Amino acid sequence: MNLRRLKYFVKIVDVGSLTQAADILHIAQPALSQQLATLEGEVNQQLLIRTKRGVTPTEAGKTLYSHAQSILRQCEQAQSAIDRVGASLSGSVSVGLAPGTAAQNLALPLMMEVQQQHPGIVLYFNENFGTTLSELIMNGRMDMAVIYDHRNIHGLRFMPLMKEDLCFVCPFSLAKPMKEIRLAEVAQYDLFLPRIYNIMRKVLDDAFVQNNLQYRVKCEIESQTTLNAALTAGLGATIMPESAARAMLKTSDSWMAKIVEPDVQASLSFCMSDHLPLSQPAEAVKSILLSLMSRRNVENHPLTLVG
Missing domain, CATH: 3.40.190.10 (Periplasmic binding protein-like II)
Incomplete structure (x- = not known):
């Protein structure tokens, strides 16, 4: 397997269509189909099921998709780390803040603190319901979130913040x-x-x-x-x-x-992947977010702190 084929495969699964994936990747569909066939030959498994509505991953495809997400993410982080040697932190970091949470009011303070400490980091805020945010983290599409949850869910790690x-x-x-x-x-x-x-x-x-x-x-x-x-x-x-x-x-x-x-x-928790490591910029944002949460907790006595 090579990284290019893994990227192609992940994109096909994400959009659910060979035709749309080919358009997004700016390559001809026959060439993309050939790359997929080569990948299936390398792993000796059928990875996708083709239907009139598009494509869906087989069980083997789902397994490879999960590992491919982790592999590609680690490769991106390795390249970012190499690029940042001797330079300040930079890159994009996605933060989910579930609506109605005590953490939602920290969006502006977090933005200001990150800009002051790491001006090269670009924050992306997603304010959606907890289930959606946790799924995005599980799929490697979001770095972290603060949501009302504390369950033991495979693929996720929760850090209790307050009740x-x-x-x-x-x-x-x-x-x-x-x-x-x-x-x-x-x-x-x-x-x-x-x-x-x-x-x-x-x-x-x-x-x-x-x-x-x-x-x-x-x-x-x-x-x-x-x-x-x-x-x-x-x-x-x-x-x-x-x-x-x-x-x-x-x-x-x-x-x-x-x-x-x-x-x-209700338990408010910090949520991140339990198998996809955070990038250096994401680690820096995590540290600032948890510091702001701790500071806000001390100021707001009605909230019950955890730990």
């Missing part, structure tokens, strides 16, 4: 404000919650089940704009981490209350 209280957010038009609310009372409201695969939803499901409570999901919403509009219209309530709840009060004409009996908390 944050979950809060009930309710429009003034539905009920009078209170500072705390029992989970049993929360179950009596029509709720707007994210889809079942969202880690926040799983935390809530577990809490309700463990306390033998039935609850009503009026609508599954993952758009912040739509959720704000629904609350402003007084159509129902929601449950969010404290930092997200506080930010939401300004735009939704709502109040918030800590959920008690029992307390319900």
Whole structure:
């Protein structure tokens, strides 16, 4: 195997089409097909299944794809390290910040600190839901993320940062404000919650089940704009981490209350690959991000620190 064929193979799997991959790689499709055939001959396995809709990897193809991602990433890092000998850190670093997390407010401080310490590093911020961010890291398309999760997932490593209280957010038009609310009372409201695969939803499901409570999901919403509009219209309530709840009060004409009996908390974690090493620029950004998180934790007493 050579690196060029591995790059071709990864691109074909990524786009799911030989024709589109050939266009992106600026080579003729017959030549790309020949490179693929040579690679399949080298590993003595069929790597792709061709259909009318495109191509999909076989089990052998999936295995090679995973290893190829790691090999190509390490080669890029080796070249970057060689290029940076005697020079300052430079390159692109991707950082995921899940919406509504306490870390989301660190985007600007992180940007400023990185620019001050390493002006050659270009940051890419992705603010998406935790499941998507973790998948991007697992596939080697993102360096790191701060998300609500702490599960043992193959391909990922989680570093617990803090635990944050979950809060009930309710429009003034539905009920009078209170500072705390029992989970049993929360179950009596029509709720707007994210889809079942969202880690926040799983935390809530577990809490309700463990306390033998039935609850009503009026609508599954993952758009912040739509959720704000629904609350402003007084159509129902929601449950969010404290930092997200506080930010939401300004735009939704709502109040918030800590959920008690029992307390319900979500774990905020730093997430990275457990097998793809970080580049030197990414390591520098990681260090700055964790330092900023630690500093912010000390300043914000409502958050429970981990470790």
